[in-house]
Amino acid sequence: MTIKLLPCALAALGMLAACSPEPKQPAEKKHAANESEIIVPPEANIEANVSNASDEAPGVGVNLAPDELTVVLPNGASRHVSFGTAKADAIRMLAAPLGHPIEQDENQDCGAGPLAYAAFRDGLSLYFEDGKFAGWDLDGRENGKFATGNGIGIGMTRKALEAAAGSIDVGETSIGNEFTAGGVSGLLSALTPEGKVTNLWAGVTCIAR
Template sequence: MLAGCGAEPEPNAAESIVLHGNAEELIVPKPAPEANIANAVAAAAPAVNLAPDGLSVALTGGATRLVPFGMPREAATQMIAGVIGNPIEQGDNQECGAGALGFASFREGLGLYFQGGKFAGWDLDGREGGRFATAAGLGIGSARTQLESASKVEIEDSTIGIEFRAGGLSGLLSARDPSGEVTNLWAGVTCIAR
């Protein structure tokens, strides 16, 4: 009987209680301090990872969804848009070496290419400080030595610059020496002008 006269128990520090008239209690998380929110968002933010056979989307909570080459155009575009926002430009390019290709360009330099209505390739440049990388951490700004530690690298001078091929990926380096950095990356069918 005395238990009923005591002070109300304090809610858990991680929860707060909200009452709506005669409705039952609704327990919702208390907001975390701003510094913790920023760290949690950065750690849990969905991401797009580059791969030689497509892309993968790492979702909040650790789940991963593949966006493989051969996926229908609309589905591939929607999956990437769901993580990094809508494309800034979409269309078709009739003047690609591989023939007519559809494309969807996203912020941070990521472009998707489509052939016959299917996802066929991607490319990445350093616009807006692109944050995309492979599972091995290769991305714009990676050093040639990092490329070489991940796989065998073939380098040649081409009409578009110092071109490399490594583990199913292609791209450009800023210099031939070990300090050269990746400036562009691509895989699959793309519209790289040579």
């Protein structure tokens, strides 16, 4: 017996075919499509974010050197603020561990000529020549907060200074008992072995002689 489909039945079958779902993509293709949507930030952006986070963390310190200051981060990484660094950059980098300068001005009466300076809390001052970081000066207010890589700092005795530096040049000058040790200069309260370091500086500064 031959079955004949009515026109309305044929139309219904056509509608069902049109509404049937399309075959699903294989699982591997779907996974690949999701991976293509992942955005990987440039490496430089990652480093910048880490640096910004480190600047705000407690425990950031500053080390002294004959030709720079080094900002030491809590994770052991360091940033070198070398002589020749632009003034704005040097102040910004030192502001992370020390806070903003308490005074900024220019001294016209320095032996090296006019020098701009930025004074921070705890007795550390930065000097700038022609807009570039050129020297630093540290007085006795810092209470042992800063030191060189070999341990030279305010408050240590001449005996300890000589042990740390290996040898020093010392003598009486117009500003007191002045010494130099490996590119860093300073003053002693006395020339005896018990005399203590009261000031330190390096580079171009405005020491009144």
